[in-house]
Amino acid sequence: MTRQSLVLTVNGKNHALDLAPHRSLLDVLRDELGLTGTKKGCDAGDCGACTVLLDGAPVNACLVLAVQAGGQEITTIEGVSSSDGQLHPLQEAFIEHGAVQCGFCTPGAVLSLIALLRETPRPTRAEIQEALAGNLCRCTGYVQIIDAVKSVADSSK
Ligand code: FES
Ligand code: FES
Incomplete structure (x- = not known):
């Protein structure tokens, strides 16, 4: 071949x-x-x-x-954690907000949301939902994921 x-x-x-x-x-x-x-x-x-x-x-x-x-x-x-193994702030926020349950969707969701935060550092809940439109989560109902993103966005300057 x-x-x-x-x-x-x-x-x-x-x-x-x-x-x-x-x-x-x-x-x-x-x-x-x-x-x-x-x-x-x-x-x-x-x-x-x-x-x-x-x-x-x-x-x-x-x-x-x-x-x-x-x-x-x-x-x-x-590739999103730092070289010393420190989790990305969004990963920390997922843990704090209970946004990881089975975890199968988490890597993909985190990457979609990192891209969102680069483009739109202070997204609305609707913008976060839109960014997650292609990432299916069967466990969380999305509320905890959106809360996690909001917490990172609200703590950014
Ligand atoms: S495995 Fe690629 S979209 Fe489902
Ligand atoms: S945490 Fe299980 S699919 Fe999202």
């Missing part, structure tokens, strides 16, 4: 890979790079569990071919 060489830049680190061109970014992150924080739910663009950032914008990694992501900065949940 034809294979393609490419370099993926994930969380600031370059990975040289040789891949079948049909493989999704999601499968490559999980199965080739061992970055299993990016979750596989529907594998069809419906649940948002696989959300990562491509050059800062949230995408469903199950819908992106790995070869399409070459040359872009890919950020996964493993």
